[in-house]
Amino acid sequence: MFDEKKLVSEILGRNKNITDVFFAACGGSLNDLFPVHYFIESESKKLHSMCKPARELVLIDSPRWNENSITFVLSHSGNTPEAIEAAKVAKKNGSFVIAITNDKNSKIDDSSLYDDLIVYDWGTSVSHKDVPMGIEFRIVNEFLHQTEEDYAKYDDMLDGFDQIDSIIENAKNIQKDSAAKFAQKYRKQPFLYILGSGASTSQAYGFAICSLMEMQWMDCAYINSAEFFHGPFEVLQDDKVFIQCINAGKTRVLDERSRDFIEKYHGQLEVIDANKFGMDKIKDTVVDYFNPFVFYEMGVLYRDELSEKRGHQTDFRQYMGKVDYSYKSDVE
Amino acid sequence: MFDEKKLVSEILGRNKNITDVFFAACGGSLNDLFPVHYFIESESKKLHSMCKPARELVLIDSPRWNENSITFVLSHSGNTPEAIEAAKVAKKNGSFVIAITNDKNSKIDDSSLYDDLIVYDWGTSVSHKDVPMGIEFRIVNEFLHQTEEDYAKYDDMLDGFDQIDSIIENAKNIQKDSAAKFAQKYRKQPFLYILGSGASTSQAYGFAICSLMEMQWMDCAYINSAEFFHGPFEVLQDDKVFIQCINAGKTRVLDERSRDFIEKYHGQLEVIDANKFGMDKIKDTVVDYFNPFVFYEMGVLYRDELSEKRGHQTDFRQYMGKVDYSYKSDVE
Structure with a gap:
């Protein structure tokens, strides 16, 4: 059972002066991050938030992406190259990286890429508080509760x-x-x-x-x-x-x-x-x-x-996972 | 000739502690604001920025939309109801409102709605530094130059x-x-x-x-x-x-x-x-x-x-400006 109180304590134990949150993912995973970005924009007096396709975030490399930030990196497979890149850059920038994946034995499961790794279950029996969007909301809700006096929700x-x-x-x-x-x-x-x-x-x-x-x-x-x-x-x-x-x-x-x-x-x-x-x-x-x-x-x-x-099965693809669409990363 | 140095002096003369920029517009005007929002996200160490469809921004009414913020409101006609609403809320929140329009004699030309009103010319002979996007970039470029030591661009x-x-x-x-x-x-x-x-x-x-x-x-x-x-x-x-x-x-x-x-x-x-x-x-x-x-x-x-x-003229509309699609505003 994921414990957001413990994670927030860990973040604040390292740095009480968090000012920014970055959200990095692609496609369906990006859509799971956006509502939490929207939540911060709507509710936080102190935090500022940026949510972009992972590689765009990497290419922009905002000057605020630093040790006073938290970064959420979400990849269902744990192998999305753009998400791995974003985790690398976030770590290099000194951000506290929360990596979230469905697959424990994937590329993101590399301790140089995160400060905290959350592995979630997936399927119709999983409660919505335990899917990625639910987990992220719980973390930010806990964070606001512990850091912003006026936060009343x-x-x-x-x-x-x-x-x-x-x-x-x-x-x-x-x-x-x-x-x-x-x-x-x-x-x-x-x-x-x-x-x-x-x-x-x-x-x-x-x-x-x-x-x-x-x-x-x-x-x-x-x-x-x-x-x-x-x-x-x-x-x-x-x-x-x-x-x-x-x-x-x-x-x-x-x-x-x-x-x-x-x-x-x-x-x-x-x-x-x-x-x-x-x-x-x-x-x-x-x-x-x-x-x-x-x-x-x-x-x-x-x-x-x-x-x-x-008559079109939902898992049938012509390109995804079937043909090569890799790219040369400039991130080391 | 619009003078961005004068405007930035006016903003800083009133408040040296600007932390946030809000961008409010609709459709084509929103598209003229987004790149400047992107510029802030990419270049500023101190400013944070939020860019949304005007009425969505009003409904969210972020707790950071306050006296330490600048708001850009852009409406080509000067009569867009959502933009007028956003200017009202921005002023009520104490933000420094820069209203930008092509029409001096429009609804936005009401001194209760802005701190500075910029009226631009429109047409193929106008330089791109004097269209709304150019004007906004010049303001933010000047602002970063005057307020952030590291800004070198x-x-x-x-x-x-x-x-x-x-x-x-x-x-x-x-x-x-x-x-x-x-x-x-x-x-x-x-x-x-x-x-x-x-x-x-x-x-x-x-x-x-x-x-x-x-x-x-x-x-x-x-x-x-x-x-x-x-x-x-x-x-x-x-x-x-x-x-x-x-x-x-x-x-x-x-x-x-x-x-x-x-x-x-x-x-x-x-x-x-x-x-x-x-x-x-x-x-x-x-x-x-x-x-x-x-x-x-x-x-x-x-x-x-x-x-x-x-054979479809670019100014031919079936709905815009022809039928009623007004809405009841909750902003007073």
Whole structure:
């Protein structure tokens, strides 16, 4: 059982003057980091945060990436070259590196690459507080609790983690029929848009790039609900297909606004509304940060239903892990 | 003539302890702010920066958005409701607000909404140092010069501004034939991808959402070159169309990698390479930050050529400014 109190004590034991947090990963793993970055941006008075594709972070090598920082490096396989590079640079810069992986015997399991290595289990039976996003939220929640006097959401976050698993089970049951109908109707759809916002920006994006592009080879695009009205909406016609993720919490108004517009102008609209799944069991103060858990699972649900109707297995790849797309690293 | 020295003196005269910069805008204007946010993330030891769609920034209302911050609010029309909201919240939070607009007689021209109002000219004859992105870069460059001893790129940035106009003229001439051929060949293309990275992430994104979705009603999607290998590349087949923006500078390796892969696996690939336009006239230390100026203009060039071949005027809208999509603001 991962113990965030112990880890935070270890970090603060080494350096009480932490000012920055860096988040480095790629693709689906990057999407698991973004909501925690968003949490820091929204809640911390003292910490500043930067979240980028791992190799971009390495190439930028911000002057603030130093001994007063914590770095989260997440790689499911533990072998992602960009993540390994980021861990190397973070260590060289003196950052406290928390490496997170599903595979204990992978390349990231090298003590020169991290200060703390967290190995998580993966599968439908694992609680959402023990998946990477849950672990990262718990670490930052604990860190803010121990270092910022004004931070008042500690218990609300812990309580949220006691609720989220049953909410997600609920969500899967409630949304399953819609997902199956959507898959039947749009199994041959050449292209569609996925809209979302706020903390689950990255899950709407991941719905597009991981669930549909990677695992179904379907063309699609992610659009931020708030940005929809500043360009993208001009493509709206009655033959265009949109999946609208609607958050619970503060940013809900952004998602409702794009939903209403698409409805009014007769777009083909699939709505996934977090408020229908019992999110009111989570305190208003922190409900925003639990949307990403819900929308990750919704991406999986729609992907699986599409897989059934399209006869395209979700683990079938043409390039990933099959052809060479390595690159020459400049990091020593 | 806008004087950034005077503005920076005014900011520092009021508060020498600036720690944070906030960037608030929507759509095309947001894309003009992002590269300057990226510049701060890459170069500043002291400043931290947050750049979001204006209304999302308002809803988050970060605890660091306070009297020790500067806020850039950009609205071309000066009437964008989300930008006006952001200016209100920024002022209420005690931030030093720099409002930037093309229209002196717009809603943002209200002294309760800003500390400094900058009105810029717009058109092909205006130097890139005097468009919003140029103005913002000059302000931040001056600010870093006056406040951070280690900041050593001040003169290189100023020199870059002396070069960028002729580089862009060059770029337009060099790329025009390719853009015309692309427009002829792909005038009926139902969907395409645009890839880019680094400082011009927002210009590749803007190429998609402004130049093509808004002004040509064409379906397309932006993908970060670094993220391409972590999901998106599985859609690659020989009938898929990609426009690859290739930066000069540090992040070039990201763009070259996706270009090479698309080429190898026979995607239909249009390359726009900043290095072909004379970017070597700009110092290596700062060349990254001038890519966005180039790729903004490339989006315009391809849009205009597509407009000619598709018979779709670039100022024709079905929704923007024509139908009601207002929202009820909670900001007083």
